[in-house]
């Protein structure tokens with residue numbers, strides 16, 4: 236069981252309110268990702284749940300029980316830190332054993348769990364090494380191992396992949412997702428990377444300046460972002476956002492169209508532009524197109540190879556079915 | 570650029586410094602060695618003659634030698650114990666955020682800037698004096714007989730004075746070590762269910778081990794040669810109760826004018842210091858490896 240409910244939870248450091256009162260429910264077994272730009276309060280929110288920071292107001296309930304005043308160790312949550320926070324002077328085995336040792340678990344049960352975790356995480360050969368002798372990915376796995384053996388009600392991850400290189404990051408992303416499918420334990424995962432959020436989450440919580448901008452499944456957020464911020468934040472490359480006369484035509488203050496929802500033609504279309512830099516990814520090509528009268532260049536996706544070069548003239552037509560419209564407050568117009 | 574040429578010129582360039590340092594060390598050392606084999610008394614100038622190991626025999630069989638050896642060991646270990654434990658404790662306190670932190674930190678470090686003779690005199694006259702000292706007044710306030718520290722517990726008193734001087738050093742080194750401790754490690758162990766005392770034992774203390782090693786190594790070097798504090802307080806007495814090796818050598822060569830005997834003592838002290846150094850490096854030097 237791992238159901239976490241935040242009820243009007245707020246946090247202020249001195250006079251600075253980092254998190255205004257906020258409500259959120261994390262269901263048992265869910266993979267929830269907090270995503271938002273750096274400094275928006277994701278870590279703070281996670282640390283409030285963990286109990287490493289005291290709330291300034293509101294209530295945190297874990298499995299229906301008020302846990303607002305419960306010390307971190309008693310909340311039944313395990314956390315994986317961005318720096319891994321392994322104990323450098325202990326072997327991998329001792330690191331993983333530490334929470335069980337603190338709980339006074341019998342030695343043979345400890346050993347059984349260590350073996351199981353080591354096997355699941357490919358650490359069996361490294362149990363007697365020190366963290367300093369491991370690679371970044373292995374350290375990450377030790378940190379996860381230390382969390383697993385406690386058999387917590389929920390896992391909390393704070394940007395666990397941000398210290399890894401790109402290739403390893405993709406691998407670990409899959410491993411963590413696998414782990415979630417296997418354990419079916421609640422996981423709360425913090426990241427500033429919307430790709431991680433989209434690929435891993437059951438439910439994404441988009442945060443900005445401590446406020447929840449939108450909560451929903453990855454596809455919900457992709458299809459119907461609630462406001463301009465979410466529209467611009469979710470999706471890669473970013474959605475094209477247009478203001479001015481072009482938006483007025485659709486009776487909106489801002490309109491948004493994703494790069495994949497713009498058709499390209501060499502002779503006719505709604506907008507005429509000039510091809511700028513293009514990015515070839517093999518399967519896709521992204522063109523940055525300057526259109527007369529638009530403030531920013533548009534990003535457009537074409538599948539595969541397209542014979543368009545720097546300086547070529549191009550015609551673009553947005554797919555109106557996928558056009559997003561926002562009002563003066565930045566909210567979505569249905 | 571480690572070409573053959575640059576290495577050769579590097580050697581030539583640093584040779585003056587190396588030769589100077591070598592001479593600086595070797596000349597006094599060989600003179601001490603040379604004197605230690607002479608019958609050389611300042612009261613009988615011009616009567617020096619080679620006596621072989623006689624000086625060593627007298628120095629090593631002198632009952633004062635074993636008293637001095639024991640006192641040296643007690644002094645070093647006592648001060649190390651007080652400064653390391655006290656230093657950890659003070660560093661722990663100073664690492665907490667509190668009002669006036671900056672000033673308190675400077676105050677804690679202040680004793681280190683007081684020269685040994687001065688601090689020993691301050692302790693002797695202002696604190697430990699059985700008639701006018703602050704401790705005497707304190708004892709009298711509680712209706713107790715004043716305690717004559719330097720007469721009744723001379724070695725312990727000197728350990729106290731020297732500890733007072735070295736505590737700031739230990740505190741400073743340990744404080745910086747505390748400050749370099751990753752807070753996430755502490756938070757992780759907190760989430761892992763470790764109460765404060767276990768966090769201290771399993772996380773903080775191991776993290777401090779390297780700093781503690783540095784404190785022990787550096788302090789041992791200086792504590793083996795404590796001198797001024799003894800000279801201005803007890804003069805090594807009563808009897809030999811507070812005489813350490815350094816002070817014994819001083820007595821031999823400058824109070825008894827026996828340069829030969831003093832030199833023999835000096836050579837013995839050098840050998841003992843090296844034994845201690847090897848022993849220490851073996852025992853705790855591995856903490857310094859990364």
Ligand SMILES: Nc1ncnc2c1ncn2[C@@H]1O[C@H](COP(=O)(O)OP(=O)(O)O)[C@@H](O)[C@H]1O
Pocket residue numbers: 248253271272273274275276277278279280
């Ligand atoms: N201990 C603290 N004291 C004061 N301000 C803090 C503290 N921790 C975080 N903050 C502030 O709270 C805001 C959110 O921080 P954080 O939760 O770490 O952001 P994120 O993890 O989303 O990058 C930042 O503006 C940061 O400066």
Ligand SMILES: [Mg+2]
Pocket residue numbers: 277278279394
């Ligand atoms: Mg953060």
